Amino acid sequence: MEQLFSTVRTDLALEAREMLTKQVREDIPGVLVETSEDEDLIINRVNISTPEAERMMGKAQGSYITIEAPGLRYKNTPLQQKIMNILATELAAMVNLPRNATVLIVGLGNWNVTPDALGPRAAHKIVVTRHLQELLSPELKGGVRSVCAIAPGVLGITGMETAEIIQGIVGNIKPDLVVAIDALAAASSHRVITTIQLANTGIHPGSGVGNKRFGLTEATLGVPVVALGVPTVVHASTIAMDTINTLQEHAAFGRYFKSMANLSDQDRQTIVRQVLPEMLGDLMVTPKEVDRLIEDIAAVVAGGINQAMHPNIDYDNIHMYLH
Amino acid sequence: MEQLFSTVRTDLALEAREMLTKQVREDIPGVLVETSEDEDLIINRVNISTPEAERMMGKAQGSYITIEAPGLRYKNTPLQQKIMNILATELAAMVNLPRNATVLIVGLGNWNVTPDALGPRAAHKIVVTRHLQELLSPELKGGVRSVCAIAPGVLGITGMETAEIIQGIVGNIKPDLVVAIDALAAASSHRVITTIQLANTGIHPGSGVGNKRFGLTEATLGVPVVALGVPTVVHASTIAMDTINTLQEHAAFGRYFKSMANLSDQDRQTIVRQVLPEMLGDLMVTPKEVDRLIEDIAAVVAGGINQAMHPNIDYDNIHMYLH
Amino acid sequence: MEQLFSTVRTDLALEAREMLTKQVREDIPGVLVETSEDEDLIINRVNISTPEAERMMGKAQGSYITIEAPGLRYKNTPLQQKIMNILATELAAMVNLPRNATVLIVGLGNWNVTPDALGPRAAHKIVVTRHLQELLSPELKGGVRSVCAIAPGVLGITGMETAEIIQGIVGNIKPDLVVAIDALAAASSHRVITTIQLANTGIHPGSGVGNKRFGLTEATLGVPVVALGVPTVVHASTIAMDTINTLQEHAAFGRYFKSMANLSDQDRQTIVRQVLPEMLGDLMVTPKEVDRLIEDIAAVVAGGINQAMHPNIDYDNIHMYLH
């Protein structure tokens, strides 16, 4: 069954479930979904609780929370602030961190590839405090956790797997939690830059826009790992596959077909390969203003993490504490 | 007939002709095509010579030369050097410039949008010499033309149409030729970054990745304008449209359809709108490594212009002349 | 007398006067000075009103206002906001602009040289509106002026004098006012990044960190020109000269000297040339964090201009008007 959407790649548990339920036309055992929304946003909680559900979904067991706000596409300070607050609340609830915990934020991805640069850019906006713990005034202690951050770069830049670097650092620094920020691929273009996914599963091999073969998980690092991702691209092959699906699914087009329902997987692949010759995996669909959008969403992501980690900082007057 | 490919947008005359001949299944009167090739590249010359051909092609009358080299995708110094030389030769032949001419190079596009940044990046690699004319040694005179360059930015950055800015500068500087460098959109993903188009037509309203409403043409500027463009994106809607065309055209898929041959334009649009909701015009398909590729092709474009303008400079020892 | 401070170069009228009065030990006829201050800042108004004063000061006749706030060195949002407001008020008072005026903001300097990049960076933060005039709602009209902006680059990048480019654009766009933003050199290191100078004189040849030989003045452009500058460097030779002056002026060191009072200009030059061999003019003294400081002060400068030009925009909700 996995092969059914073999060229529709998504890193969002929400989308994996959408595709799967469309396919099997029923709920998936072991996958729980909760949704809440207001006029600005939808929050989805997907819980994968059995090995069978993990296999069907192609996503590790655990909790996935997506915050989806179409307005993030536009410069909108109040909405950005609102999403930051929600992200901070959800992240704090997910990790339940003691006040004196040390946290390592890891910005995954390649800073030279704009849609893959979310992790490094967000990591550089983190308020790092681990080196300042002795300088903090007593009233800040407890509201300013010990946070450190690094964007290690990707395999092609360092010659080292990200996991090798992070394992080394975690072994030396011994944080209580790792938060890994990463750019993701979505199946639907309208989720690009508008959706933030939090997962308590860590990062598993093969996820994300870049190639991060080794995982960053509690199993490999020895500490809990939260994965915080934002889809920044849709694979071009997804657009092609989606077009075929649209043709097939809409009754309105039925008159053209004899039997599209049984269009074989192999034929789908043939069509996509025809449309996107040679470079199937390399073509990415992004909004034209991706450079600005990545900058804006990196600020939202970093802002949410900062608030979750340091609830007592008055961010308007951050200079008064730190200088 | 234009409407047939209304969502397959291309800035390449070569592709406009390919689509048109596929449609009408015969040669287009007033459009001449010549092709030559070797193991590394194909050179196509498309000449549009009648108003009727202009209308059918959706491209201004004039000469269009495309140099297509798939190897430009990969870091390959000797091939890059070869393409630079060919570009220099073709550009020099197209403009037939006197030795004491002054040339203004204009880098169009938005430096904040990577796939639109080709023009600004190439402009900054131009060897500008207009301010050094009195310092040049006699043996260089004649082989180093008076060249100046500017990347004016786009309407959203300056509040001025590019054409307003360039008209003002041309009126004051009075160059003999303007060369306008611009990022283009292709219809086929395999032409992205691998193809350079030279045209003696100038830039016409609505061309290019960005929005440049006013033209840069001999009619508006009073001096000849060569347009030098490289496709850096495919519109996402083109991928969707291409998928439909592929389904329809390949006999192998015929068994699925009753009558795809007469799939209406309106239905095509409906499908594309379904796949790419809301943001039809904004989604672009680019290679993942677009940042590096733009940097590399900007160097090839600027190198070709530099050689065409300054044939006597020994580029390996450029420091000996200019410092 | 000009030669006395020939190697102590300053672009601030305030400092030129300080040096001059120290020299002549009396007020300079034709130079009026007013000072006001609060706990955060000092505002100085220097008025040069006679040709003789112009010659002695080495600054064009006109009004110079400096806003000096040592706290600008540190990340401090409320102070930055306060300086923006003061800058907006002073600029508005200096130009007394009708509501329907068109204004061209020019960012002078070289974006590749960090301390010279103030102009380009501030220009890119200007809210440009000239192209949106027809889209503005009636209640905004009058509070949102027609503003356009350009950072033309320097002679070595374009091959054109900045004045040639701006003259061309001004001739075509016909603004009512030009505001030219530029990085300056100070005589005192404590004024670097902490001082903003406004002058109704335009930019005169030879001013600024870079080399802008032609002037941008009402005489050359045909419209009033306000120069808005911030010192970003001290010339290294100024540090050396200052050291000599300090030795000479402080009574405490008198015991070492026979007769430093009559240390000749030529000997001063010899010493400086000894300390800073070969590259006298090229060495600049900057704070270590100059990259961040330039970014911050560019935001203050652009913010002040934006408020002066568009008094009715609610900057917290700027997205609501412009999208």
Added chain:
Amino acid sequence: MEQLFSTVRTDLALEAREMLTKQVREDIPGVLVETSEDEDLIINRVNISTPEAERMMGKAQGSYITIEAPGLRYKNTPLQQKIMNILATELAAMVNLPRNATVLIVGLGNWNVTPDALGPRAAHKIVVTRHLQELLSPELKGGVRSVCAIAPGVLGITGMETAEIIQGIVGNIKPDLVVAIDALAAASSHRVITTIQLANTGIHPGSGVGNKRFGLTEATLGVPVVALGVPTVVHASTIAMDTINTLQEHAAFGRYFKSMANLSDQDRQTIVRQVLPEMLGDLMVTPKEVDRLIEDIAAVVAGGINQAMHPNIDYDNIHMYLH
């Protein structure tokens, strides 16, 4: 005695020795110096071999090689190539590395502070190969070592000491050698960007432009560490101190003084503090074109390391091996 040059800070062993011998007017026991030169460059070898010499020089025991080439200030491809070759030869001779060694290149410094960005920029130009070892053709094996590289960022960005990060990575990757690239401070402005220092001592606390409190040495990392540095700044206080020294040392100025020879250290400090108030340590003197110069010298440094590590790569056709 250390206090004598307490405000003349240099990271070059060569300059430390120059200042010391000027002071004591004789050779320093335990410090050996060898010099060779041609028309383009001077190579100095300083060997510090006793604890007493280490104390007097303020530099760790070991070998220091400086390659000084004034022409590096100017764009000069053949000279840059020559220096790369010499650097490769000296580095290879210093480390005597087996063919199958693994090497970790560490780019120290802050990429947001241009004069401190040498390390990160050079690190990103390193040809990393550790992840490609299995893909290499047999004829390359032996001539392409296993190289990995990282620019970890500085304490203020990561919240972690550089040494903590590197210790973690070294413990996991287990390289045979670490090469640490760093921006240095010189005492003489003419050595800025023109001098490369190689040392087999590693990096000791407090060296360099930035603040790297923990050392990167064989003692802390367990593997040999080569430090490769280039001076990119002179501290502003050095300029002031140099001015005083020049006054004092040149017989020509003797007529002004009673007794400058015994100008006390405290008085020197007073003068410098007067000239450079409040921000003594923060002001740096750099060439105006520091952004371009750092880029150029980073290419020379990385090129030299690449040649030393991978002697068999044909750099003109590097694409043929790696793609």
